[in-house]
Structures are given as C-alpha cells and as structure tokens.
Amino acid sequence: MTGSVLPENVQLRERTALRAFDYEIPTRIIGGPAAIARLGGELTRYGVRNPVVITDAGIRAAGILDIVLTHLPGSVPVFDGIASDPTTDSVEEAARVIREGVHDGVIAIGGGSPLDAAKAAAAAATTGRPVLDLVGPDKVDIAPTTLIAVPTTAGTGSEVTRFCVLSDAASRRKVSISSMRVMPKLALLDPELTTGLPAGLTAATGFDALAHAVESYCSVWNNPISEGHARHAVTLIGTHLRTAVNRPADLPARMGMLAASCIAELAANSTRLGLAHALAVPLGAAHSIPHGIAVAHMLPEMCAFNEEAEPARCAELARCLAPGARSLSEAVRALRADVGLTTRLRDWKVTERDFSPIVELALSSDNTRANPRIAGANELTDLLRAAA
Ligand SMILES: [Fe+2]
Numbered sequence: 281m282t283g284s285v286l287p288e289n290v291q292l293r294e295r296t297a298l299r300a301f302d303y304e305i306p307t308r309i310i311g312g313p314a315a316i317a318r319l320g321g322e323l324t325r326y327g328v329r330n331p332v333v334i335t336d337a338g339i340r341a342a343g344i345l346d347i348v349l350t351h352l353p354g355s356v357p358v359f360d361g362i363a364s365d366p367t368t369d370s371v372e373e374a375a376r377v378i379r380e381g382v383h384d385g386v387i388a389i390g391g392g393s394p395l396d397a398a399k400a401a402a403a404a405a406t407t408g409r410p411v412l413d414l415v416g417p418d419k420v421d422i423a424p425t426t427l428i429a430v431p432t433t434a435g436t437g438s439e440v441t442r443f444c445v446l447s448d449a450a451s452r453r454k455v456s457i458s459s460m461r462v463m464p465k466l467a468l469l470d471p472e473l474t475t476g477l478p479a480g481l482t483a484a485t486g487f488d489a490l491a492h493a494v495e496s497y498c499s500v501w502n503n504p505i506s507e508g509h510a511r512h513a514v515t516l517i518g519t520h521l522r523t524a525v526n527r528p529a530d531l532p533a534r535m536g537m538l539a540a541s542c543i544a545e546l547a548a549n550s551t552r553l554g555l556a557h558a559l560a561v562p563l564g565a566a567h568s569i570p571h572g573i574a575v576a577h578m579l580p581e582m583c584a585f586n587e588e589a590e591p592a593r594c595a596e597l598a599r600c601l602a603p604g605a606r607s608l609s610e611a612v613r614a615l616r617a618d619v620g621l622t623t624r625l626r627d628w629k630v631t632e633r634d635f636s637p638i639v640e641l642a643l644s645s646d647n648t649r650a651n652p653r654i655a656g657a658n659e660l661t662d663l664l665r666a667a668a
Contacts, residue, residue: 290589291654293500301503303550304460307429307440309542311469313531316430319351319387322466326426328385334374334398335389336362344432344473348389357381362390365565366397367449371411374401378425379408385426388464391485392436392445392571395429399462400444402427412448412455420459429464432473434524434537435485435572437492437545439467447565454565469542471534479525483619484572486521486537489513490601490612491575493544495554497597498586499650502551509547511600516540518601518615525619552650555642556582559663562641569628576621577667582651584609585663589653625668635664 286292310318323331333356339345340360349356359377363370378386378401388398402424404411414420429439438444444457477485490513496502497510520536527533560574569577587594587608598608605611616622639660642648648655655663 315470331385332383333358375404378405391433395438396444420461433485434541435488487576488572489541496547499551506547513544514600553647554651558642558645558647
C-alpha cells in the first residue's frame with residue numbers, strides 16, 4: 281500500500297509484502313548469434329532420433345525454415361499448416377502428424393502461434409486426448425514429447441511459458457491450456473533468425489513483450505524473482521526496440537529484444553498479466569486486430585490508470601524504460617509513437633457499441649484480478665474509450 285492518500289475513485293488491491301511464492305522455469309535457454317547451429321547436437325543430447333518440425337507457411341516463405349533444416353541431420357519431416365491465431369483444428373492435425381510419424385521430438389519454429397500450437401499438439405499427441413480436453417489449468421497429465429522452441433519474433437515469449445492460447449473453431453473464443461508440462465525443454469534464441477522481420481511486426485511484437493513485463497511488474501501476484509526479470513525486460517526494450525525497428529539487421533538490438541521477450545515471460549509466467557491483456561485479448565479476437573497492436577492500444581491507458589494508484593512503483597518502472605521519464609504512461613506513449621504504432625481503436629472500426637461484450641470477457645479474466653487497481657465495468661469501459 282502507498283502511504284499517500286488516494287483519490288476517492290481509486291480502489292487498490294491489497295499487496296502482501298511477504299506473500300509466499302513458487303517460481304519454476306524448467307526450460308533451458310541457449311542464445312546468441314548462430315545459436316541455431318547447435319540444434320542438431322542438442323537433439324542428440326536429448327536423445328531425439330525422429331523429430332518433426334512444426335511451423336507455419338510464413339516461416340517457410342521467409343526462408344527461415346530452410347536455414348533451420350540445414351542444421352538438422354538427414355531429412356526431417358515438416359508440418360507447416362499452423363494458422364495465425366491457431367485453431368484447435370490445426371493443432372489436432374499437427375498432433376496427428378506427431379502420432380502417426382511416431383515422432384519422439386518436436387522442433388517448433390515461429391512466432392507465438394506456431395509455438396503455442398506445437399506445445400499443444402505435443403501434449404495432445406502424448407496424452408492421446410483431444411486438445412479441447414486439455415484446455416484449462418493443469419489438465420496435461422503426462423509430460424509431452426521433447427519440444428525445442430525456436431522463436432522468430434521477439435514478443436510472445438511462448439518459448440518459456442506454460443500457456444498455449446488457441447482459437448476454438450466451434451465457439452470462436454480464445455481458449456488456453458495452462459500447464460507447466462507444456463513448457464519447452466529448450467529455447468533457442470538466435471537473433472539472426474529475426475533480422476528479416478518487418479518494422480511493423482517488430483514494433484507490434486516488441487510492444488507485446490513490453491506489456492508482459494509491465495503488467496507482470498504491476499501484478500499483485502508478482503514475486504521477488506519475477507520483479508527483477510520484469511524490470512530488466514523493460515530496460516532492454518527501452519534500450520533496443522527503436523533500433524530493432526529502424527535498423528533491422530542490427531544484431532545487438534535483435535538479441536536485446538529476443539532476450540527481453542523471453543525474460544518478460546520469465547516474469548509473467550508466474551504472475552499473470554493485467555488490464556491491457558484482459559482487454560486486448562477479446563478486442564483482438566472480436567475485431568481481428570493483431571495481438572501486439574491490440575495490446576499497444578491498451579497499455580498506456582492501463583499505465584495511466586495504475587499510476588494513479590501506485591505512483592511510486594510506476595515511476596520506478598518508467599525510469600527503466602526511459603531514464604528521466606516523467607511517468608510510465610508517458611514513456612510508453614513516446615515509445616509507441618517512435619516505433620510507428622499510431623492507430624487508434626476507431627481505425628479498426630471498433631466503436632462504443634462494441635465495448636460491452638469486450639468488457640464482459642475482460643471482467644472474467646484472471647488478468648483483471650491481477651491488476652493492482654480494482655477495475656469494474658465502468659473503469660474498463662473508460663479505458664477502451666480512452667483508446668478509441
Ligand atoms: Fe501478449
């Protein structure tokens with residue numbers, strides 16, 4: 281609790297100073313230029329003899345798949361049928377490929393969609409259960425086959441999370457598997473695989489990583505380990521995102537962002553997120569707004585809302601993002617403008633009439649309960665209005 285008197289409209293959740301925590305990250309992380317050259321040796325180390333690559337068509341078209349395949353022994357089969365916002369149907373298809381090929385390892389390559397889909401497919405293949413049976417907390421009862429994650433964007437941090445976010449084709453809702461068992465055995469962070477990412481995607485995915493770090497730091501379920509990770513991820517993003525957007529081939533900036541995205545999830549994996557994701561996830565699903573862009577719309581508004589309640593904590597994080605920043609919301613807005621994320625919700629044809637179902641879904645999200653300042657329907661609607 282802050283010592284200062286809060287405005288009457290600000291209700292703060294109790295933050296327990298000595299809350300017990302349980303921090304676990306079972307994923308080994310290898311990073312650096314040419315890290316991908318270690319892939320073949322790592323498969324041997326984990327005893328994988330018959331791997332399959334799971335990815336999407338974009339990774340093949342970008343030439344990244346060919347680069348990865350040159351580092352694999354023999355001819356490794358590829359399933360590239362994962363759609364963006366992966367549907368449970370495409371996960372079932374990938375699971376069938378793993379089962380029928382009797383594969384003892386999965387190499388997941390791509391942004392958040394192929395990584396989440398591959399994690400879910402490995403779990404469905406090993407457990408022999410339909411993927412929808414695994415949705416919810418701790419439903420994966422058998423450790424899935426060995427999975428190596430190779431992220432090609434610096435945003436979701438899916439390579440170190442216990443979550444698989446999928447689109448249920450039948451209900452057209454986002455559903456999520458949450459289990460420590462789906463976490464990859466190894467994350468391989470190679471900045472050279474991200475230099476071809478266009479500026480717009482670099483900015484949007486970078487903002488997703490920033491939101492993970494900021495929301496984790498703000499979360500009332502944070503802990504001393506996650507807090508250190510969150511702060512450092514924000515510092516890295518403040519240092520590297522502008523350069524990664526403006527000079528795509530700058531390897532230190534690309535490595536800085538890959539590390540930031542991974543570290544942000546080393547934080548958020550144990551804390552949940554906050555209001556920006558609570559609103560951005562249903563916004564993105566209902567209005568086909570790419571996840572990072574939806575998050576970028578909501579993040580400064582969430583920061584402005586939270587800094588009224590916890591000014592000192594938010595100011596501390598603002599200084600990580602931009603030394604000399606006057607406030608967190610201002611520093612986030614300045615970065616957003618500098619990296620060219622200039623749209624507003626109205627540009628995605630979202631109007632006031634669309635707010636109520638989004639608010640309803642946000643109210644049922646754990647991410648809303650993690651936020652330090654209590655937000656009801658009126659407050660969530662005001663946040664959407666501010667981003668409209
Ligand atoms: Fe996200």
